[in-house]
Amino acid sequence: MSRSSHPDPFAELRAERGVYDIDDQNDPVKMVLRLKDVRKCAHNWKQYSSEATPGRIVVPSEVDIRNTRQIPFELDPPLHGDFRALLDPWFKRPSQAHYQQRLRHIIVAQLESVQLKSTFDCIRDFSLPLQSRALTVLMNVPADEAETFISWGTHVFRSENDPLDAGKAEQLYAYIDQKIDEKIAQPGDDLFSLLLNAKVAGKQISKEEIKGIIILTFAGGRDTVINMVTNTLAYLAEHPESLERLRAEPEIRGRAIEELIRYFSPLTHMGRVAREDAQVCEHAVAQDSRISLCWASANRDASVFEHPDEVILDRKLNPHVAFGFAHHNCLGATHARTLMQLLLDVVCERVQRIDFIDAQENIEEWGELRRKVGYHNLQLSLQVNS
Amino acid sequence: MAKITFITRNDEHYILEADSGSLMELAVQNGVDGIDGDCGGVCSCATCHVHVNTEHMEKVGAASEIEQDMLELDDNATAQSRLCCQIDVSDELDGLVVRVAR
Numbered sequence: 001m002s003r004s005s006h007p008d009p010f011a012e013l014r015a016e017r018g019v020y021d022i023d024d025q026n027d028p029v030k031m032v033l034r035l036k037d038v039r040k041c042a043h044n045w046k047q048y049s050s051e052a053t054p055g056r057i058v059v060p061s062e063v064d065i066r067n068t069r070q071i072p073f074e075l076d077p078p079l080h081g082d083f084r085a086l087l088d089p090w091f092k093r094p095s096q097a098h099y100q101q102r103l104r105h106i107i108v109a110q111l112e113s114v115q116l117k118s119t120f121d122c123i124r125d126f127s128l129p130l131q132s133r134a135l136t137v138l139m140n141v142p143a144d145e146a147e148t149f150i151s152w153g154t155h156v157f158r159s160e161n162d163p164l165d166a167g168k169a170e171q172l173y174a175y176i177d178q179k180i181d182e183k184i185a186q187p188g189d190d191l192f193s194l195l196l197n198a199k200v201a202g203k204q205i206s207k208e209e210i211k212g213i214i215i216l217t218f219a220g221g222r223d224t225v226i227n228m229v230t231n232t233l234a235y236l237a238e239h240p241e242s243l244e245r246l247r248a249e250p251e252i253r254g255r256a257i258e259e260l261i262r263y264f265s266p267l268t269h270m271g272r273v274a275r276e277d278a279q280v281c282e283h284a285v286a287q288d289s290r291i292s293l294c295w296a297s298a299n300r301d302a303s304v305f306e307h308p309d310e311v312i313l314d315r316k317l318n319p320h321v322a323f324g325f326a327h328h329n330c331l332g333a334t335h336a337r338t339l340m341q342l343l344l345d346v347v348c349e350r351v352q353r354i355d356f357i358d359a360q361e362n363i364e365e366w367g368e369l370r371r372k373v374g375y376h377n378l379q380l381s382l383q384v385n386s
Numbered sequence: 387m388a389k390i391t392f393i394t395r396n397d398e399h400y401i402l403e404a405d406s407g408s409l410m411e412l413a414v415q416n417g418v419d420g421i422d423g424d425c426g427g428v429c430s431c432a433t434c435h436v437h438v439n440t441e442h443m444e445k446v447g448a449a450s451e452i453e454q455d456m457l458e459l460d461d462n463a464t465a466q467s468r469l470c471c472q473i474d475v476s477d478e479l480d481g482l483v484v485r486v487a488r
Contacts, residue, residue: 036455043459254426304452318428319452326459329431333424 003356004238006231006264008309009369010297018281020294022367024060029290030283031269031366035298035321037281041272042293042325048272050328051076057271059292065166068173070219071212077327082201084331087213090194091138091331094338099137103339106133107346115350115384119357122378127229128154130339131222138335139217140190141179148175149218154226156219176214180207191217221332224266227362227374228336229343231264234378235311236347237354242313247348249314256313257340262320263311265296268364268371270324295321296371353383388480392418392436395486405477409470409484410434420486427471432456435487437466442482446473462487 013020014033022029032038041048054069055062069075072083093099110130114120132149136142156172183192195210236243246253269292278285285291299320300308323330330336357379364371392400392413404412413421413434422433429452438446446468449457453472457463470484 039455039459255428258425258428258430304455316428317450317452318425319430319456320428321430323431337424 002238003359004231004234006372008297008300009366009371010294011300011302013369014297014301017283019283020367020369024290025064027056027061027063027290029059029271029292030280030285031292031294031297032280033294033297033301034281035301035304035319038293038295038298038321039325041280041291042321042328045076045327047275047278048291049076049275050074050080050272052273056273056290059269059271059290061271065169066215068208068215069212070216071209072331073216073220073328074212079201080327083213084327086198086200087331090191092334094138094334100338100342102137103134104342104346106130106137107339107342108350111346111350111382111384115382117381119379119381122230122233122380123154123226123375124377126233127226130229130343131225134225134335134339135218135221138221138332139192139214140188141192155223156215172215172218173211176211179214180210217332220330221336223374225332225336225339227266228261228264228340230378231266231374232260232340232343233347233354233380234356234359234375235260237356237380239311240353242311243348243351243354245313246344250345250348252314253341253344253348255315255318257337257344258318258320259311259313259315261322261336261340262299262305262315262318264374265299265320265322266373267322267324268296268366268373269294270328293321293324295324350384351382352385355381355383357381388475388477388482390475390479391483392421393483393485394419395488404475407475409436409473409475409479411471412475413470413486418486420488421470423471425471429453429456429469429472432460432469434470435460435462436468436470436484437464437487438468439483439485440466442484445478446482460487 010033018034020031032041050057053063054074055066072080110126114125129150132146135149136146152171179192183196187193195205195213198205246256271290271292274285274287274289276287299322302308323333359378360376361372362374362376364373387403387405389403400416400418402412402416408427410423410427414423424433425431449468453469457467
């Protein structure tokens with residue numbers, strides 16, 4: 001077991017039972033573990049709803065610390081689809097050349113800021129500031145606002161010692177309120193202004209709805225992107241042969257990104273609430289109880305993926321669900337994929353070697369199971385082209 | 387060289403030529419509306435869904451089990467459905483006509 005590997009804690013339960021029951025603040029969750037079941041449940045929004053009490057489909061539940069509904073994430077069709085129709089074009093902008101130039105510039109600058117240090121912390125000095133700066137491009141707000149986002153740390157609703165920190169979210173809410181007022185007074189070419197001027201299902205979007213969309217933009221792409229970037233650099237540090245291969249074969253980088261996303265599965269799972277009594281692979285699901293779609297487990301399902309615990313950089317058939325599945329697939333996926341593509345390009349161009357110095361792993365606890373999702377800190381050192 | 391026609395939901399016709407790569411890559415390179423190919427062709431995203439003309443089904447061949455599992459849960463799926471990242475361009479496909487599913 002190498003320091004950059006991510007073991008699969010679900011293998012036995014997935015094969016034997018297909019589900020795993022955990023408690024979460026007295027609101028139990030039945031984790032669905034097999035790829036086909038995860039897909040079926042994700043697709044079946046009529047049975048498994050996202051439109052529950054705000055915060056309830058997140059595990060651990062955020063009902064006690066959040067009242068604002070995250071949009072479109074905590075809506076069901078058809079209203080969900082109306083919001084997606086508005087938001088999808090904006091969140092597809094990362095496919096455009098000028099957007100990619102801006103992101104590339106950010107990645108190069110971030111790399112230059114750490115490459116001469118003897119060692120650096122990958123999260124604090126690289127992934128967190130990179131994610132924050134990339135987010136200003138996604139929302140098209142001034143670049144210097146990234147400094148505010150950086151000061152908030154890696155998770156919007158969690159702090160070092162508290163997985164659910166209500167106080168922590170207040171700074172984000174304050175930022176959003178201030179931004180909405182600013183853009184009412186002076187509209188621009190940014191996500192806030194787009195939302196302030198938009199109608200969904202024939203109605204002007206409310207301030208509360210705008211807040212829900214922006215909170216989702218911050219929360220959904222925060223620790224996920226940070227872990228993806230960090231885990232990738234840890235992997236390349238321990239696998240110099242993979243870095244060499246990606247350098248020599250740029251045409252496989254797209255597949256490599258999908259494979260690394262499958263392997264790391266930055267979001268472990270996402271919940272749904274059963275509208276009526278149901279069954280998942282012969283296990284009863286009671287009305288108004290929660291299931292979770294365990295993307296991380298589904299992505300190691302040996303009935304679908306050959307050698308699921310290995311990173312196979314050019315894996316050709318890779319029907320992973322790391323970005324979710326069906327209506328609620330990840331709104332930020334184009335941004336995340338583009339960021340990863342540019343990161344690999346820049347690293348292949350400039351970095352000769354990455355050294356893994358030391359790390360403290362970030363381990364999630366789900367019932368009796370432990371899942372490594374990334375690192376609390378990761379000391380790396382770089383050797384760049386002269 | 388194979389000539390391949392994509393017909394979009396707005397009834398735009400794209401008549402394209404290629405001798406290698408996948409149908410999805412051909413469509414994305416030419417900006418065919420409704421073919422996104424988000425996952426780059428690894429059969430993960432289902433954003434390259436097409437309906438193959440009935441008379442061409444045989445020449446295109448059947449979908450793999452993994453692809454069928456993806457299509458099974460796609461609301462626009464029919465007996466003609468394929469994810470076109472899984473169809474490699476070859477001379478044999480000359481004259482193929484597909485309709486974009488969304």
